[in-house]
Every structure is written in structure tokens, then in C-alpha cells.
Amino acid sequence: MKALSFKTILLVFLLSLLISLLLGNLSLQATETQEQKVVVKIDGLSCPFCAFGVEKKLKTLEGLKTIQIKMNEGQVLLTFEAEATIDVEAIKEAVIDSGFTAREIILPQPQS
């Protein structure tokens, strides 16, 4: 009975280890596919020469995957690679370079 119990415990332990490894791997994969989303609020984006100018300057940012300009809302949605370091100063400079000032930059919330 005692030997059986030990085997059961060992089996449970190994299964737990396997499951945790699998879950860990899945979690790692999920992290790898995660993206970081940044919202930049800019006033006066309704002129296409301005809006696409902002797009042009922000496109040069390191680690940027996609950029979406919402002219009517005065917002630019930036999507960065999961591992990218988001350089807020570089964002501000790119916006200034395009002839505007970023009113607000909303960064992704840190993962708990």
C-alpha cells in the first residue's frame, strides 16, 4: 500500500511537471505573440497631409508593427512588437517632426 502510494505520488508529480511545462510553454508562446499598443492623441489631424505626415514620421520608430491613423478622433494607434522597448521621447520627437505636439500618449498597462 505504501509502495503504491509512493508510485501514485511520483506519477502525480511527473504529470504535474509535464502539465506545468506545457502550460509554461504555451504561456511563453502567448507572450511572444502579444503586442504592445500605444495610443497617441494629437489635435488637428483632419487634414490628410498632416495625418499622413504623422504616419510617415512615426513609421520610423524602432519595433513598430502597425500604425493606424484615426483622423476624426485625432488619435494614432501604434502597435509594437512584444519585446520592443517603447521610447516615449522618440514618439514625441516624431510627432514634433511632423509639425504637431502629442497631447497625450497612453502606454500599455504592465502585465501583473
Place this chain on the structure above:
Amino acid sequence: MNISWKVRGSVAVLIAILSAFVFLQSASAEEFSPPPFLLQWGSQGGASGEFMRPIGIAVDGDDFVYVSDTGNQRIQKFTAQGEFVLSWGQAGKEAEMLDRPMHLTAAPDGKIYVAEYINDRIQVFDSEGNYLSFIGSSGTGKGEFDAPGGVAVDRQGRIFVADFYNHRIQHFSANYTALPQIGKKGRFFGGNFDYPTDVAIGPDDSLYVADAYNNRVQKFDSKGVFVSKWGGFLGSGLKGDSSGSFDVATGIEVDAQGRVYVADFYNNRIQIFNSDGDFLLGFGTQGSDPGRFERPTDMTVDSHGNIYVVDFGNNRIQKFSPLRAQTKHD
């Protein structure tokens, strides 16, 4: 007391001079009525004949109409009746690909020149959309661009480009050799630009520039020498909504008679001037009904004088009858 009357007198004289100036600015020998609306085409979308933020328009010698469908990263070609013919382009950096095509022009030889805002180049296509060549690269030097917004070709084959972020006009010989730039960043004075968006060539090869954020038009002779400016008081760049003033001039075109058409973006109208800058007519108000505009970006005129307007915010093209001078009865 005497000084006070002198001051009052001086003010009265000044007001009289200013009033006379304003009157002369707005007065014209010819009077025009708004051109009647003919037809419209397009709505928001990505299918053929639909648009996503269209910006530029041009018409070729056979009256085919080309529209830069900027949001969809393509050029669409239509008949003069708005029937879809073909389209070309997809997002990218390679030749034939486009990244924010802005204003475009149909050159006298039939080639289509497209100003590509993000790829910093002018791409040249034939009228079927086949890629031919490109001009320019990124930068601030001679022959380089930072967001080319508009392009025009004169009868000698020279290419003029509104170099938006470099605040200048660049021009090239017919064999694409870069020539000295025209103008520099600045305000008030002739030859100074603040984010120029478009260029157009008159019948005498004069160059006209939509000096967008100076809220004015500037005219140069065929050698690039400054001739005149208008828009706001004395072409100073003060924005406004009165006749002859602009609130961001985004597009410019000249018809066969030398009349200058300007897309007055935030005033939701098209304004027309003679080649000296005298105001002739403004038409359009904000809205989505026929004849109304939601921030027009450009217009062109076909061989019959019909006017086509890019109604940017309504994602459509509107076509109007040619300008007709009214008989003046005193």
C-alpha cells in the same frame, strides 16, 4: 483737439484706402455663377469605384479621370462619366507599389506622375498603369524629398514637385536631372513656403503653388522667378473665409484659359481666380448633398471645361459644368 482731428482724418483716409483695396481685390471685369452640378460617383470602401480618403485628381488628353485613392493605396482610372476603367497599386516600397499616393498629374505626353508621400518619390506610369520609372529619394538635398505632396509637368517636360516637409518646390529637367530648388521655408514674403501641398502649370508655363499653411497661392514665371501671391490680406497668409482668403489651400489647378482653381480645404469650397489672382468665383458649402463638400482636396478640368472635385470627406468625386461668364447688366 487739432491732433485728434488729424488722427481721425488719417484713420478715415486709411479706412478708405483699405476699402478701395478690398473692393479692387474682389472686383472683376467678368462675373461667373456657380457651375451646375452634373454627376457624382464613389462612396467609402475598397471595391472598384469606391474610395478611402481620395486626395488627388487628374484628367488626361482623352478626358480619362485618374484619382489617387490614398487610403486604399491605389490609383483608379474612370471615364468622364465616372465609369470605372482600371486601377493599379498596392501598399509597399517596391517599384509599382504605393505608399500614400497624394496629388497626381497627367503630363502633356500622357504619362501619369504620382507624388508618393511616404516613399519620397515621384512614380511615373503610362495611362494603363504600367510602371515606367521614378524620380527622387528621401532627404533634404537637391533632388531629394521629404513627403512630396504634388507634382506638375510643363510643356518642356520639366517636372515640378511640392516638397512638403522641406518647404520648397523642387524641379527636374525632362531627363530627371535635379535643378536648383525654388523657395524656402518662411512666411509673408514671396518665395517663402509653409508646407506646400500642390503645384500647377499655366498655359504660359507659369508655376502656381498651393502654399497650404501660408493660406495662399504663389505664382512664379517659367524660370522660377516669383511673380505674385494672393490669399488673405496682401497674400500675407492670414487665414479666413471671405472671398479670396483660404483656410489651408490643399490643391491647385489651372485650366486652358489660365484660370486658377484652388481647393479651400477647411472652408469646404473651390475658389477660382484669373491668372493675376483676381477673385472670380467660389462655390460649395459644407455638406454631403450634391454640390456640397466635406473638405475638398483637389480638382481638375477636362478638355470641355468640366470641373471634377475630390470631395475628400465624402469619399466621392463630383463633376460640374464648365464655368460660364454672366452678362453684366448695369
